[in-house]
Amino acid sequence: MNTKPSSNRRLLAYALVYKYRIIAAILILCCAVVAELGGPYIIKTIIDGHLSLDEGDMTPVLALLGGYLGLLVLAGAANFSQSYLLQSTSLQIIKNMRMDLMRHVQRIPIRYFDNTPIGQIVSRIANDTEAIRDLFMSFMATFIVSILQLAGIYTALFILDYRLALFCLILPPIFVLIMYVHLKYSKGYITIMRARLSDMNATINESIAVMPIVQAFRREKKTLEEFEVLNEDRYVNQVKQFRVFSLSSRNAVGTIGALVTAMVVWYFGGNALDGAIRFGVFYIFIDYLGRIFNPIIGIFDQLTNAQRAFVAADKVFGIMDMEGVEVEDASSAKRPEGAVKFDNVSFGYKDGENVLKGISFEARKGETVALVGHTGSGKSSIMNLLLGFYEPGEGAITIDGRNVANTSKQELRKHMGIVLQDPFLFAGDIKFNVSLYNERISPEQVKQALRDVGASTFVEQLPGGYDEPVVERGSTLSAGQRQLISFARALAFDPAILILDEATASIDSETEGLIQRALKVVSEGRTTFVIAHRLSTIREADQILVLHRGEIVERGNHDTLMALGGRYYKMYQLQKGERVAV
The missing domain is CATH 1.20.1560.10 (ABC transporter type 1, transmembrane domain)
Structure with missing residues (x-):
């Protein structure tokens, strides 16, 4: 009725x-x-x-x-x-x-x-x-x-x-x-x-x-x-x-x-x-x-x-009339340690069609966890669940032992940073796109974040420098430049949990090297999740999860998975251009 x-x-x-x-x-x-x-x-x-x-x-x-x-x-x-x-x-x-x-x-x-x-x-x-x-x-x-x-x-x-x-x-x-x-x-x-x-x-x-x-x-x-x-x-x-x-x-x-x-x-x-x-x-x-x-x-x-x-x-x-979730005040939310745990999580965008099946893993504070697998294997879906964009159909996701289902979305995302494969820049200037008018982020912190990711070199060469206007979506900048600014935005907010969703896919090898060096500094004491197609970028990850059709089929660090000679080994060898026996 x-x-x-x-x-x-x-x-x-x-x-x-x-x-x-x-x-x-x-x-x-x-x-x-x-x-x-x-x-x-x-x-x-x-x-x-x-x-x-x-x-x-x-x-x-x-x-x-x-x-x-x-x-x-x-x-x-x-x-x-x-x-x-x-x-x-x-x-x-x-x-x-x-x-x-x-x-x-x-x-x-x-x-x-x-x-x-x-x-x-x-x-x-x-x-x-x-x-x-x-x-x-x-x-x-x-x-x-x-x-x-x-x-x-x-x-x-x-x-x-x-x-x-x-x-x-x-x-x-x-x-x-x-x-x-x-x-x-x-x-x-x-x-x-x-x-x-x-x-x-x-x-x-x-x-x-x-x-x-x-x-x-x-x-x-x-x-x-x-x-x-x-x-x-x-x-x-x-x-x-x-x-x-x-x-x-x-x-x-x-x-x-x-x-x-x-x-x-x-x-x-x-x-x-x-x-x-x-x-x-x-x-x-x-x-x-x-x-x-x-x-x-x-x-x-x-x-x-x-x-x-x-x-x-x-x-x-x-x-x-659509059911919505109130945007709550998260100003008093405490910064989490960053220990993330997935416990037998299943999820589907449509009822009866699960894209994730019984996902279980644990990321301790300060660890870097990499997710690899073919397109559609469920990598981005795991991150969407962690960010609270969707609710799992089964199982539980906890941060520091607290179920995210019992946490307001604003509090959950306050101490998370994310960098997407296709970075979005807002109409404004470069300073705004890094700080997003957050009062806690000073102009000096903006510049420091841009220096940390190696973006200050090209920014300072622009006519307006850090005040250079950016049109909608940043179409006047190259893909690599937009990605570097997106990295600086995530780092300026100093998240406890950092998510990189194929963030290096559109960056050249030289820029990728700058980012890799910056990430070693900024990931210290911070839990980092990396979704990557370039397996060379995740060799230093503490834990690599190999997904196939919504399930974790292999897990371990780079050396362990290479020694295993399974799906990860074949993917890595193919990217290096070596012949792999099937």
């Missing part, structure tokens, strides 16, 4: 946070409506001649005209005030919603991002919240204004002449029926349009991220064709939705309004000429009748925005 509140209720909950501002705007709006509707009454008084005028004395008329102008000024000021209050409140509501969504995205498990295109998530945070903004900024303001205006107009109509007012009561049911038809047929088109926009964002993000591959393999035409299919589908549904909108909004309201006005003029106009209805009453009634259609048209114009917002809200709240 689904106990989660509907999107409508949750949108209302966001609005109710600012209920006093909304109520104040409505009260100001009421003043604006009274002022607007009071003007025609003054004109009616003048037309019907309800003034005691001395010969040549226009003072009462001028006083009424002055009052009319005053009402116009009051209505303008009130309309501005209520509009400002509603619009600023709407912006505040969406700001809060966008921050809530962004906070929750930080809490969602990594597994979600493995199966969801980045462009779709970006679309939820940027496009969908913007669509909801239109609901609060446009539809909410228009709806409230229109309802109050209609209430005021019908009140005035009944005061003027109940027969004319009763005749005009046929309009609201007709417009409600038209709105119902409009909403019923356009919702499906809008849902498809929002889905296609999300798919297009995902396609754009993917194609830009891998543009070198797209161009290298001449996939430009195919990429355009895939995008054109999505774009065309969105265009077709958008045209259909506009067709429904055009037939049911201004067109229908305008036609019905003209017919009703003509009927009123034809039927009641003769009575006014015959004296059954005063001409001033008839004038003001026609004025108010014309005002009925403006709020109706305003509501119709915003129905599309409202539907788009409700569809977007379903997507946004769908993400916010």
Whole structure:
């Protein structure tokens, strides 16, 4: 049974946070409506001649005209005030919603991002919240204004002449029926349009991220064709939705309004000429009748925005309903010794398909443990479990005897450092990419970390030195340079546990030598895990684990495994280019 509140209720909950501002705007709006509707009454008084005028004395008329102008000024000021209050409140509501969504995205498990295109998530945070903004900024303001205006107009109509007012009561049911038809047929088109926009964002993000591959393999035409299919589908549904909108909004309201006005003029106009209805009453009634259609048209114009917002809200709240883990404060977390133990751990990304089977090993404080094996053997999965990105299906992982399942993720990762095969650099400068604005890391520590990994030589030769700007992903630097900065980042945080996930794969032999010398210094007293394809880089490891199809098939140091003559021996000989007997 689904106990989660509907999107409508949750949108209302966001609005109710600012209920006093909304109520104040409505009260100001009421003043604006009274002022607007009071003007025609003054004109009616003048037309019907309800003034005691001395010969040549226009003072009462001028006083009424002055009052009319005053009402116009009051209505303008009130309309501005209520509009400002509603619009600023709407912006505040969406700001809060966008921050809530962004906070929750930080809490969602990594597994979600493995199966969801980045462009779709970006679309939820940027496009969908913007669509909801239109609901609060446009539809909410228009709806409230229109309802109050209609209430005021019908009140005035009944005061003027109940027969004319009763005749005009046929309009609201007709417009409600038209709105119902409009909403019923356009919702499906809008849902498809929002889905296609999300798919297009995902396609754009993917194609830009891998543009070198797209161009290298001449996939430009195919990429355009895939995008054109999505774009065309969105265009077709958008045209259909506009067709429904055009037939049911201004067109229908305008036609019905003209017919009703003509009927009123034809039927009641003769009575006014015959004296059954005063001409001033008839004038003001026609004025108010014309005002009925403006709020109706305003509501119709915003129905599309409202539907788009409700569809977007379903997507946004769908993400916010996902189970997440709170980002806890780990400032007081103690630095661990670094003793890591895997006890009969099994894990699979999909139920029933384990990629790790009964993994057991122990890394003592200060040891270097290397993981080797063919692609897909489970090396990176072990590190993902250690970092807490996933939870093991069976078994337990402990650090200093403490089960990581009982440790907050922030506390777990605070004293871990990781260097990936494909290093990511943020937009900023080199200092920022090493310290990530951590207050505990001084500029001198940043420089020292870069010196330790051998990166200071090329950094100091850059035009800006340590302040050299870095574009997103560090595309202006070589792969080796980006990797060295990534190493410096890990070392600057002084982790108790250091993870190198094939970190030397994209580095030349000379740079690799610099890193190997630096690692001998920084790994002292620090538990280090190394995932490596280059077996020459792990000869000094205290323990080497050879994985095959999710199981540890060999373990020991380099000399022990070479003497064993098994899988590790064959891999090492193949990398050296020697013939191995199979």
